[in-house]
Amino acid sequence: xxxxxYFSADYREARSKFRDAALxxxxxxxxxxxxxxxxxxxxxxxxxxxxxxPPEASRVLLTISATHGxxxxxxxxxxxxxxxTGLGRELPAGxxxxxxxxINPHGFAWIRRVTEENVDLNRNFVDHGGAVPExxxxxxxxxxxxxxxxxxxxxxxxxxxxxxxxxxHGAAALQFxxxxxxxxxxxxxxxxxxxxxWSRRTMLEIVAKHAGRARRLAMIDFHTGLGPWGYGEPIVTxxxxxPGLARAREWYGERITSPRLGNSASADVRGDILTGVEERxxxxxxxxxxxxxxxxxxxxxxxxxxxxxxxxxxGTIESAKGREIKRMIRxxxxxxxxDWKEMILEQALAxxxxxxxxxxxxxxxxxxxxxxxxxxxxxxxxxxxxxxxxSAPPSALSRLLPAEPGSSRAFPTWHPIGPRSRRRSREAFAxxxxxxxIGCARTKRAFRRGAxxxxxxxxxxxGTAFPPAPSAC
Numbered sequence: 001x002x003x004x005x006y007f008s009a010d011y012r013e014a015r016s017k018f019r020d021a022a023l024x025x026x027x028x029x030x031x032x033x034x035x036x037x038x039x040x041x042x043x044x045x046x047x048x049x050x051x052x053x054p055p056e057a058s059r060v061l062l063t064i065s066a067t068h069g070x071x072x073x074x075x076x077x078x079x080x081x082x083x084x085t086g087l088g089r090e091l092p093a094g095x096x097x098x099x100x101x102x103i104n105p106h107g108f109a110w111i112r113r114v115t116e117e118n119v120d121l122n123r124n125f126v127d128h129g130g131a132v133p134e135x136x137x138x139x140x141x142x143x144x145x146x147x148x149x150x151x152x153x154x155x156x157x158x159x160x161x162x163x164x165x166x167x168x169h170g171a172a173a174l175q176f177x178x179x180x181x182x183x184x185x186x187x188x189x190x191x192x193x194x195x196x197x198w199s200r201r202t203m204l205e206i207v208a209k210h211a212g213r214a215r216r217l218a219m220i221d222f223h224t225g226l227g228p229w230g231y232g233e234p235i236v237t238x239x240x241x242x243p244g245l246a247r248a249r250e251w252y253g254e255r256i257t258s259p260r261l262g263n264s265a266s267a268d269v270r271g272d273i274l275t276g277v278e279e280r281x282x283x284x285x286x287x288x289x290x291x292x293x294x295x296x297x298x299x300x301x302x303x304x305x306x307x308x309x310x311x312x313x314x315g316t317i318e319s320a321k322g323r324e325i326k327r328m329i330r331x332x333x334x335x336x337x338x339d340w341k342e343m344i345l346e347q348a349l350a351x352x353x354x355x356x357x358x359x360x361x362x363x364x365x366x367x368x369x370x371x372x373x374x375x376x377x378x379x380x381x382x383x384x385x386x387x388x389x390x391s392a393p394p395s396a397l398s399r400l401l402p403a404e405p406g407s408s409r410a411f412p413t414w415h416p417i418g419p420r421s422r423r424r425s426r427e428a429f430a431x432x433x434x435x436x437x438i439g440c441a442r443t444k445r446a447f448r449r450g451a452x453x454x455x456x457x458x459x460x461x462x463g464t465a466f467p468p469a470p471s472a473c
Contacts, residue, residue, distance in 0.1 A: 003345040004338050006084060007077035011039065011102065011109040014076040015048060018101045021083040022050035027099075030209075032202050037106040037116040045105035047199075049206055050079075052088040053096025059359040060211040061352060062098045064203075064221045067121050067273055069107015069114065073334040074293055075222030076101060076108075077341060078348035087352060092360040098210045103273075104199045111330050112308060115197050123181035123192035123269060124200050125276025132192065133270045137177025138185070141165055145178055146188050150310045150321070178302065179267045189309050192271050200276070207277055211284065216362055218251075218355040219274055219288045222348070224333045225301045226265040227294035230343035233257055234351070235264050235290040237274045244278065247287045251358035252351065256289075266292060287358065291351055293344055295335045304332035 006021075008014035022029055027050035034045045053060075063082070065075025079099045082088075088097055102108045106116040114120055126132050138145070144161035147154040166174045183192045211217045227233045234256045238244030248256050257264035274288035295301065308329045316322050335341070 001084065002338070003077075003081060003342045006081040006345065007073060007336075007341050011045075011072065011105065012043065014072065014080075014108070015046075015102065017080050018050070018076060018099075019048060021080045022048075022099070025050075025052060025083040025086075025088045027052045027083070027088070027097075032206070034105050034116070034198055036198055037109075039109040043109075045109055047103050047105055047202055047206075048101045049210070050083070050099045050101070051096060051210060053091050054094065055096075056213065057094055057096035058214055059092070059095040059216045059218075059362075060098055060214045061095065061218045061220070061355050061359060062100065062207070062211060063352065064100045064103055064219065064273065066102040066104045066108040067221055068223065068225075068333070069102075069104040069109070070111045070329055070333040071113070071222065071224045072102055072104070072108035073330075073336075074224045074344055078222055078344055081345040082349060082352060085349065087349065090353065090356065092356060095356065095359055096210070096214075098206075100203070100206055103203055111326055112312070113305060113329075113333070114191070115199050117193060117197050118186060118191060118309075118312075119193035119197050120181065120190050121197065121199050122273055123183075123190060123271040124197055125273055125279075126183075126192060126271040128193070128195050132183040133181060135177065135180055135182040137165070137169070137173060138180075138182040138188070138190075141177055142185055142188060146185070146306060146309055146313075148310075148314060150307060150315070176267045179269070181269050181271060187309075187313050189305055200273075203273060204277070204280055207281060212281070214284060216285045216359050217277075217281070217287070218359055219277065219286065220348075220351055220355060221274055221288070221290045223290055223292045224295050224335070226292045226298065229294050230335060230340045232291040232293045232344070232347040232351070233265055235259065235266055235292050237272055237288060237290065238278075243285075244287055247285075247358065247362070248289060251287065251354050252289060266290075285362070287355070289351060289355070291348065293335070293340075293347075295340075296332055300328075301332045304328040 006017070008017055019029060030049045030051075032047045032049070034047070037045050039045050063075070063079055065079055066072025067075075079101055082097075082099070091097055104115050104121050106112070107114055107121075141161065144158040144165075147158050162174065165177070169177075179190055181190050181192050182188060183194070185191060186194075207217075223235075234248075234252050236245055236248040236252075236256045236258050237260070238248060238258070240258070240260055245258065257266075259266045259268035262268075272290075274286075274290060278286040278288060296304075304325070307325045311317060311322055311325045315325070317326070330336075335344075
């Protein structure tokens, strides 16, 4: 079956497909109805949870879709594909698979990043009773980020303000000011709220029920909107030098990135769902991963977020402008193309299998009471490894990914080389480690479309130069 069959056109279809796929796989379903919101047609909205594995599992792999509602198209497709392709049959003994579908059902149904309270769920996991993070940059830019009018004159004035801020403070500071999160402007973007929202409370309740007695928990949270077309950046939010970061590197390889170490396309935010669960359940060994898949350029994505915010605060959804903005926000977070869907599913399954191996290996290590030394890999000094005629050719996606350190291809460094070349293209980029054998034409185009996942890609919004790409952690 084609990967496209696992993806959906809207929340209602996604929910139906998820429930059907989970039941066919033999999973147990639980539904948490959101009492605070209805769908665009007055339908019930809810978070569905599917579980495979023994009830007393000591190891749990938990996947999450629609933390940012409009990004649920991606995560839902990955979860449905996991069930339909038989991932549940690969569970090691004593391990459970828990799929949390549409943790932010309001945002998914209405094609918004935010919850019904206009809260960014990935900024809501802070202690609202204490001192919340400050963002003075957003204070300076609030009117420019979210203008009261959405027309050429208002946007030109906003751009001038952003240009001045970037010139004074730098492009990285501009990105953090816009996306880092703020807790003062309830009608703004990336707003963290003033109290735990329904989706946060529900998420913690789900973890307590399905992993509260587990010893080890692996979490994969699916996101979209940053980076090259279809490439899933493996982002880890564990603290530097922490056991969680070391485990993530061991499980997923040296390609992982970390906002706290400064080598991720994401800003270093506070109040994210992975860190929130880790802090709440400190007695559980939590290893978290956010898979961030690229769609459009950062300029287009942020413009769509700002436009959608203006629409729900000042506009009319059913107007021509409203429908155009809804198309913008959908395109910004859902690459509704067959090649994109194939790449999403392939990387999602690979990450889930790595997590299952990591959970199982950790259990074996704990049982033995000591860390086992890794068996050194045998490498041919120069000859290319032979491949059996019967074996499948290497995946185009595996060629797209940066090579591990020590291989013939170093971690890629991106350099801007030209303007847009076609309608759905981003800037063209050259890859310093490219050897001419990346794979099919589709994969080569994926490198050239929006391939700058550098932290300061916000700079393109205001026309400033790109700083050097950071090194891998």
